[in-house]
Amino acid sequence: MHSERDFIRQIQQQARRARPDIQLGIGDDAAVLIPADGRHLVAMSDALVEDVHFRRRYVPAEAIGHKALAVNLSDCAAMGATPRFGLVSLALPPDAQFMAEGILAGLLALADQVNVALVGGDTSASRHGLFIDVCLIGDVPPGRAVRRSGARAGDVVFVSGSLGAAAAALQAFERQRPLPDPDARNRLLFPEPRLALGQYLAEQRLATAMLDLSDGLSLDLARLCEASRVGVSLDALALPIATAAYTVADHPEAARQLALDGGEDYELLFTVPPERADTVAALSEAPAVGGVRLTRIGNITQDLELKLCFAGETQPLPIRGYDHFAGPGDITRETADNGV
Structure with missing residues (x-):
């Protein structure tokens, strides 16, 4: 990864999806999404923190990206909802910046598998370990969310x-x-x-x-x-x-x-x-x-x-x-x- 700007461009290129429910995706201050008619939105967020949720010595970069999305998808499953859009925030210390592409690859591979579009997020440097947070937005028919x-x-x-x-x-x-x-x-x-x-x-x-x-x-x-x-x-x-x-x-x-x-x-x-x-x-x-x-x-x-x-x-x-x-x-x- 050469710079934060380069990485954001890479995310934008790899995550770009032409979908009728996305009016504006990655590249602006916020995404503009079109909810499906007659369905209720379901939102969830989970974070993975280095040395709390994982250790780099035995967890590959792709697994970090996969699991960051998977734990949110599991919450979505528990509500009986269908996942639609994801936003990811990633903070990397200097000695982990080389992992950025692998993390993105793991996350996007699972996103493609379940038809989730990555529509935004944030990147940052970190002084105290790797951090990744995914916000997932799904939907469900009215009255069908399981509590x-x-x-x-x-x-x-x-x-x-x-x-x-x-x-x-x-x-x-x-x-x-x-x-x-x-x-x-x-x-x-x-x-x-x-x-x-x-x-x-x-x-x-x-x-x-x-x-x-x-x-x-x-x-x-x-x-x-x-x-x-x-x-x-x-x-x-x-x-x-x-x-x-x-x-x-x-x-x-x-x-x-x-x-x-x-x-x-x-x-x-x-x-x-x-x-x-x-x-x-x-x-x-x-x-x-x-x-x-x-x-x-x-x-x-x-x-x-x-x-x-x-x-x-x-x-x-x-x-x-x-x-x-x-x-x-x-x-x-x-x-x-x-x-x-």
């Missing part, structure tokens, strides 16, 4: 995919150990947002509440229950634990903890009315939902208690996900850095 607050007593709790692979990969990278399962590396560095699943659940009105799993199943499930003012009975033996979690963990219980608390899975956690649970279960691995596995993992309860059931015994569900502002004693993940 966290819709779960009701008797609903069945589902989760997509498998859990713990990203946490297992992070653990291996941090300890500088080999990763026996190459898929775990991709789950951590190049997550796949469940857009097709989220949109299908919203379109068919199957999900009563939904969110994406970024900070760990136990913490994100607690957030859903708090928003819905309900409790949950979670079946520990039903958890779809990733193979990589068993490979990296010292024993099966440690693998289960990675699945419960590890975070960075970017799967969808959602609730379904009991009379529609069989319909959803039958969708597992169907093309309509992106071919992803769907697993029943528990039930919503009337009380406010969060319970973990294991082999006939019930205990309170420990909430151990990642909290950026908690003290070290409150964080029980293997690393308090929440690295990518």
Whole structure:
């Protein structure tokens, strides 16, 4: 990268898209966008900060760009929305400026895959590490956005995919150990947002509440229950634990903890009315939902208690996900850095 001006020109050239919903894209003080008739806008933003969300020593530039967009797409999926436009802000220290093109390439490759147009943003120098923030704008039909607050007593709790692979990969990278399962590396560095699943659940009105799993199943499930003012009975033996979690963990219980608390899975956690649970279960691995596995993992309860059931015994569900502002004693993940 020769200069900031050169890099902005490169972004403008590579991101230019002729679309009827873009009146003015990159190159002016702001983008001018044309919302689709009769649809509501959905906006979200997520940032990745060096040595908080990732470490350059094991995260390639393309993965940083990919994940910066992917974490936003995962939020979009959790609302049942369709992504449309993205804005990216990138701050680079002098020793990371050579990564700019790779970051852009990773972001644009995913944007092209999901038909998102990059329409603006900002670039800056940084004195304290690499920083990237993406703002994503999507849309959804009126009344179809799925919120966290819709779960009701008797609903069945589902989760997509498998859990713990990203946490297992992070653990291996941090300890500088080999990763026996190459898929775990991709789950951590190049997550796949469940857009097709989220949109299908919203379109068919199957999900009563939904969110994406970024900070760990136990913490994100607690957030859903708090928003819905309900409790949950979670079946520990039903958890779809990733193979990589068993490979990296010292024993099966440690693998289960990675699945419960590890975070960075970017799967969808959602609730379904009991009379529609069989319909959803039958969708597992169907093309309509992106071919992803769907697993029943528990039930919503009337009380406010969060319970973990294991082999006939019930205990309170420990909430151990990642909290950026908690003290070290409150964080029980293997690393308090929440690295990518």
